[in-house]
Amino acid sequence: MAYVITRLCVDCLDQGCVEVCPVECIYAPKEASSPDRPNMLYIQPIECINCGACEPECPWQAIFEDREVPEMFAGDLSLNAQTVEQPKQFRVARPHRDAEGRLQPKARPTADQVLANRRRWDDKP
Numbered sequence: 001m002a003y004v005i006t007r008l009c010v011d012c013l014d015q016g017c018v019e020v021c022p023v024e025c026i027y028a029p030k031e032a033s034s035p036d037r038p039n040m041l042y043i044q045p046i047e048c049i050n051c052g053a054c055e056p057e058c059p060w061q062a063i064f065e066d067r068e069v070p071e072m073f074a075g076d077l078s079l080n081a082q083t084v085e086q087p088k089q090f091r092v093a094r095p096h097r098d099a100e101g102r103l104q105p106k107a108r109p110t111a112d113q114v115l116a117n118r119r120r121w122d123d124k125p
């Protein structure tokens with residue numbers, strides 16, 4: 001088992017999950033986004049120790065245990081698996097810090113914003 005980041009993360013990328021992952025198994029794509037590799041973070045499913053620390057840190061509710069991924073995001077398991085299949089296309093994600101090394105403030109979306117973000121994907125495959 002592993003946790004999975006879904007497309008609810010696309011273009012959010014505050015990296016709150018990255019700060020708490022004890023094994024640095026959350027990755028970012030090296031290249032600009034594409035339909036096959038959207039602008040989001042990805043969990044490497046073999047390295048993930050299934051600790052669950054990242055899930056409550058995500059303000060966009062984008063992270064699920066693999067067996068709990070909603071049907072509309074079922075394809076995102078294969079997106080995350082790209083970190084195993086194409087490791088050279090990814091780098092370990094690092095928390096955003098300012099010039100003094102301080103962690104950047106996190107997004108604090110409202111419940112309506114979280115819902116609106118989810119609805120962006122309602123009609124997409």
Ligand code: SF4
Nearest residue numbers: 021048049051052054
């Ligand atoms: S479940 Fe734990 S090990 Fe896996 S990505 Fe989240 S924080 Fe990292």
Ligand code: SF4
Nearest residue numbers: 009013014015017058
């Ligand atoms: S905390 Fe959630 S939205 Fe932010 S980068 Fe991690 S998975 Fe994406």
